[in-house]
Amino acid sequence: MAETLDLYLAGEWTQGTGDRHHRLISPATGEHIADVPIASEADIDRAVAAARQAQEDFRFWSPFVRADLMHRVADAIEDMVPDIARIQTLEQGKPYHAESTDDIAEANQYFRNAAEDVKRLSGKTIPTTDRNKRMFTYHRPVGVWAAITPWNFPVTIPLEYVGPGLAAGNAVIVKPPEFTCWALLELAKAFDRAGVPKGLVSVIPGDGEAGAMLVGHPGIDGIGFTGSSATGRRIIASMGIKRSIMEMSGNGPTIVTDDADVAAAATAAVFGAHYNAGQVCCATERVIVTAAVHDEFVDRALQAADEVVLGDPFAETTTMGPLNNEPTAAKMDRHVADAGERGAKILRGGARATGHPTNLYYQLTVLDGVPEEAAVSQEESFGPVLPILTAADDEDAVAIANRTRLGLQAAVFTSSLRRAFWYAERIRSGTVVINDSTDFWETFQPFGGAAGTDTGWGRGGIEEFTDLQTLVIDLGSAR
Numbered sequence: 001m002a003e004t005l006d007l008y009l010a011g012e013w014t015q016g017t018g019d020r021h022h023r024l025i026s027p028a029t030g031e032h033i034a035d036v037p038i039a040s041e042a043d044i045d046r047a048v049a050a051a052r053q054a055q056e057d058f059r060f061w062s063p064f065v066r067a068d069l070m071h072r073v074a075d076a077i078e079d080m081v082p083d084i085a086r087i088q089t090l091e092q093g094k095p096y097h098a099e100s101t102d103d104i105a106e107a108n109q110y111f112r113n114a115a116e117d118v119k120r121l122s123g124k125t126i127p128t129t130d131r132n133k134r135m136f137t138y139h140r141p142v143g144v145w146a147a148i149t150p151w152n153f154p155v156t157i158p159l160e161y162v163g164p165g166l167a168a169g170n171a172v173i174v175k176p177p178e179f180t181c182w183a184l185l186e187l188a189k190a191f192d193r194a195g196v197p198k199g200l201v202s203v204i205p206g207d208g209e210a211g212a213m214l215v216g217h218p219g220i221d222g223i224g225f226t227g228s229s230a231t232g233r234r235i236i237a238s239m240g241i242k243r244s245i246m247e248m249s250g251n252g253p254t255i256v257t258d259d260a261d262v263a264a265a266a267t268a269a270v271f272g273a274h275y276n277a278g279q280v281c282c283a284t285e286r287v288i289v290t291a292a293v294h295d296e297f298v299d300r301a302l303q304a305a306d307e308v309v310l311g312d313p314f315a316e317t318t319t320m321g322p323l324n325n326e327p328t329a330a331k332m333d334r335h336v337a338d339a340g341e342r343g344a345k346i347l348r349g350g351a352r353a354t355g356h357p358t359n360l361y362y363q364l365t366v367l368d369g370v371p372e373e374a375a376v377s378q379e380e381s382f383g384p385v386l387p388i389l390t391a392a393d394d395e396d397a398v399a400i401a402n403r404t405r406l407g408l409q410a411a412v413f414t415s416s417l418r419r420a421f422w423y424a425e426r427i428r429s430g431t432v433v434i435n436d437s438t439d440f441w442e443t444f445q446p447f448g449g450a451a452g453t454d455t456g457w458g459r460g461g462i463e464e465f466t467d468l469q470t471l472v473i474d475l476g477s478a479r
Contacts, residue, residue: 003034005181007205008188009043010050011198016043022178022205027093027322028313030358034091036178039204041213044173047202048219051144051171054199059141059169063118069194070115070167074108076190081105084155088183092154093321093360094276095313107156107187109443110163117462118167126470134473139466141169142243143221146214148235150227151324152279152382154180155187161224161245162201168465170222173202175214179325181205215239222465226281228380229406245464247448249380250281250408252438253401255423257394258292260413261435266300268411268437269386274308274320274364275439278384279328282409282431282438286370286377287388288397294390298347298368301386305348308364311356322360323383329360332383335376336365339387344370349384372400380406394419398426409447411438 002024006013018040026033039047058066077084085100094100123138147161158174165172176184181203188203204210208231215223215235222243225235232248254272256265272284289297313321323329329352336350349363362384370377370387377387391397401410410429414420424432430448433440441447446461 002032003182005034005036005185005205007037007039007043008185008191008201008203009039009047010202011192011196011200016040016204018043024091024179024182026090027324027358027360028090034182036181036205038178039175039206039210043204044210044213044217047173047204048144048217050199051173051202052219054197055141055144055169055171058171058197058200061169063121063167066167066169067115067118069196070111070118070163072194073190073196074111074115076193077104077108077111077187080187080190084183084186087186088155088180089313089321091182092151092180093313093324095315095318095321097314097316098319099276100313103153103156104183104187106443107159110156110159111167113444114163114167114462117164121168121462121466123468128472130474132475132477134475136471136473137468138471139168139463140469142465142467144171144173144219145222145224145465146217146220147172147174147224148211148214148227149174149176149224151177151180152276152281155183157226158184158203159187160226164462165224165465166196166200168462170465171200173204173214173220175204175206175211178205178207211235212238243467247281247408249406250283251285251378251380251404251406252282252409252411252429253286253288253404253427254284254411254438255391255397255401255413255427256287256289256293256297257397257412257414257416257419258290259415259419260293261415262293262296262413263300264435265413266297267304268413270301270304270308270364272411272437272439273386274305274384275437277320277323277362279324279382280439281380282441283382284386284411284438285380286401287386288391288400289388290391290393290397294388298366298388301366301388302347305364305366305386310353310361310363320364320384322356322358323362324360326360328382329362332362332365332381332385335374335379335381335383335385336367338375339367339370342371342374344368344374344376344387372403378404394422398423402426402428409433409438409440411436411440
């Protein structure tokens, strides 16, 4: 029987005032697993009003007291990991044993990191030309943030905003998509258990209409957004003068040079293509292989691809689950077909898998001879595909890598430190990973893009959630 979920609105559990609900269908099983209320305009107004009221007092809390609160939230999450991970797998589709449990266990680190960061959030003393004046800077919370978050990491991405946002003294309203909100709503119980003041956090599932209401709301001071570039551009155009953290699409290249450890490169590239079924902003979206090692790389990649197990995401042996939704699967269909029509060879996969509970299970797909103009090379596929392109040399590889507007995270495989720096200084990407997957990630890693992927270094530190204020004091005439 399907669960009936509530909004976590201003610290209370409620069905809200709206008359719309979403039937949450599991991509893993095809079952109707929950009914989700969609936040109404009145619900959003209530969440914003409560957040503004709660934040007015919270911003004056000592940073050390806020840090203690963050640790209590992390402690509460630790006790809930198995249950939240099970729900996440059911609603999102990622493998429970291979991914979901680690995913949720990582979530509390955003609160632990923020707790330590806020204790060291210091300003500066600035010299002045006037001997009788003293000038200081310090950090103040921005106010009320709206975090509009995606479906691919339905728990960790929202908490990347909530953890440092709260620690810095803000209130945070999270709007997850209605079709992956259950796990986050379950985790919201940790806020109650930890004693987070009512109103500081709300979790209000909604669609694009609800997101637009938050973006344009006069009571919102900051916007945090993780999602597609198309949606991000609409938010930027409509939000007016608000603080923002925008992390958008990636089309991360993996470059394999002629002096690379080809076996390691192939293993890392295949991991980046199949982790979370490729539904990661820094997934291996393109592999640019120099001609000298092309054949070896292809052989190694096929061996690694054959070890990926697509299946029931609750089975211990499964390493890749279904795609989350039909639009993503349909994009995979289009990209693979387009690549084939342009002359690429389908070496593995290339279609939806049969014999599973839903039509969202997609074979890990390896494409070779992919032309640059193919959609799978130019756009973010967001699915389990490994497109292989060939470069003549290093200069050509950099040129191919940079012909994109989605420069989030790149990887380069080389045994030369000199070559590593040469590539890093030429690739337009927010992060360049040497000799590891584009899916490399640390909870404290500065993360943001170049080439039109971001408007700032989103989630690069607790400072993102503060305003810098300058204080000037006149001490009077010198004695």
